[in-house]
Amino acid sequence: MIKYVMSLMNGARLAVSAQALGIAQAAYEEAVKYANEREQFGQAIVHFPAVFQMLKKMQVEIETARMLLYRTALYVDYEDMYERKAGKGENVKAELKYATAMAGFLTPLAKFTITEMANKVAYDAVQIHGGCGYMKDFPVERLARDARITNIYEGTTQLQVVAAIGGVTTNVLEKEWATLQNLEVKELAGEKEIILGYVEQLQQTVSDVLELKNKDFHDFVANYLVEIASIIYRCALFLPVAEAHEEKRELFHYYLNESATRIDYLIKEIRSLKDHYGESIVDLKADFVIK
Numbered sequence: 001m002i003k004y005v006m007s008l009m010n011g012a013r014l015a016v017s018a019q020a021l022g023i024a025q026a027a028y029e030e031a032v033k034y035a036n037e038r039e040q041f042g043q044a045i046v047h048f049p050a051v052f053q054m055l056k057k058m059q060v061e062i063e064t065a066r067m068l069l070y071r072t073a074l075y076v077d078y079e080d081m082y083e084r085k086a087g088k089g090e091n092v093k094a095e096l097k098y099a100t101a102m103a104g105f106l107t108p109l110a111k112f113t114i115t116e117m118a119n120k121v122a123y124d125a126v127q128i129h130g131g132c133g134y135m136k137d138f139p140v141e142r143l144a145r146d147a148r149i150t151n152i153y154e155g156t157t158q159l160q161v162v163a164a165i166g167g168v169t170t171n172v173l174e175k176e177w178a179t180l181q182n183l184e185v186k187e188l189a190g191e192k193e194i195i196l197g198y199v200e201q202l203q204q205t206v207s208d209v210l211e212l213k214n215k216d217f218h219d220f221v222a223n224y225l226v227e228i229a230s231i232i233y234r235c236a237l238f239l240p241v242a243e244a245h246e247e248k249r250e251l252f253h254y255y256l257n258e259s260a261t262r263i264d265y266l267i268k269e270i271r272s273l274k275d276h277y278g279e280s281i282v283d284l285k286a287d288f289v290i291k
């Protein structure tokens, strides 16, 4: 029964991730359209770096979120396929075990990543519309409201972290990293090494956190670890696409560059929290607990 309910929930979580991606895509398209139509100070606002920076971030986040969604759906389909084969008496025990582990990990990882991304994209799409974005006359107002529920229903973002963190600390992605290691790339060989370097940094940070053997600290930084894993996995998914399609390389390099800064920030944050608070992280709740 529990297995059945969990599988129903995971199915719904994947659907909500797809819903969030669609909302983000629509918000992005509305923002591009409006940025080209709206003129301020004698030019369309799309020409202001502050505006096209927001559009660039939207574009790359949507692109990598889509890769994560499709890969998650692939493992969910594999799990379904191997279950059917096993039902027919075929010996696919190892394949089914792997597909189940990957689907179980990637589903909350995708919901965590994509629904938060959709909120940020919809927020910035409203921002690009200025005051008009707040009014019901423009579709982004509705898109921003619709995005807001996606990281709440079918399990909040915090619950997705609870579901995904075990996969990060037990290195469920080990085989995927090995696939990356063995991937033959010519044009982007240096970039592959950079991504493998991120994997090492993640593993080191996970052992630093586990070494403390403190549940409060572990739970406090769990969302940072899950975010790092999500970023690196999307880099790994993007690499073969960018290797095969030259027109995708500029976007890939933009993402890799953004990833470096974000991963570096998150790892420094975890280390600094460990150094400053460690086990006493639990004391941080003192100001909020009403006696």
Ligand SMILES: Cc1cc2nc3c(=O)[nH]c(=O)nc-3n(C[C@H](O)[C@H](O)[C@H](O)COP(=O)(O)OP(=O)(O)OC[C@H]3O[C@@H](n4cnc5c(N)ncnc54)[C@H](O)[C@@H]3O)c2cc1C
Pocket (backbone or CB within 6 Å): 149, 152, 153, 154, 155, 156, 157, 158, 159, 162
């Ligand atoms: C429009 C809409 C449609 C809905 N449709 C359905 C539906 O069809 N079927 C259905 O079953 N439900 C539905 N829901 C309910 C929805 O799934 C829940 O609102 C959602 O899962 C969050 O639960 P909650 O509201 O009880 O929040 P709570 O669980 O009370 O969470 C409150 C806060 O505490 C945090 N929190 C709670 N537990 C933990 C934890 N263990 N670790 C860390 N943080 C935690 C949460 O992240 C959140 O920030 C719907 C809700 C809405 C608004």
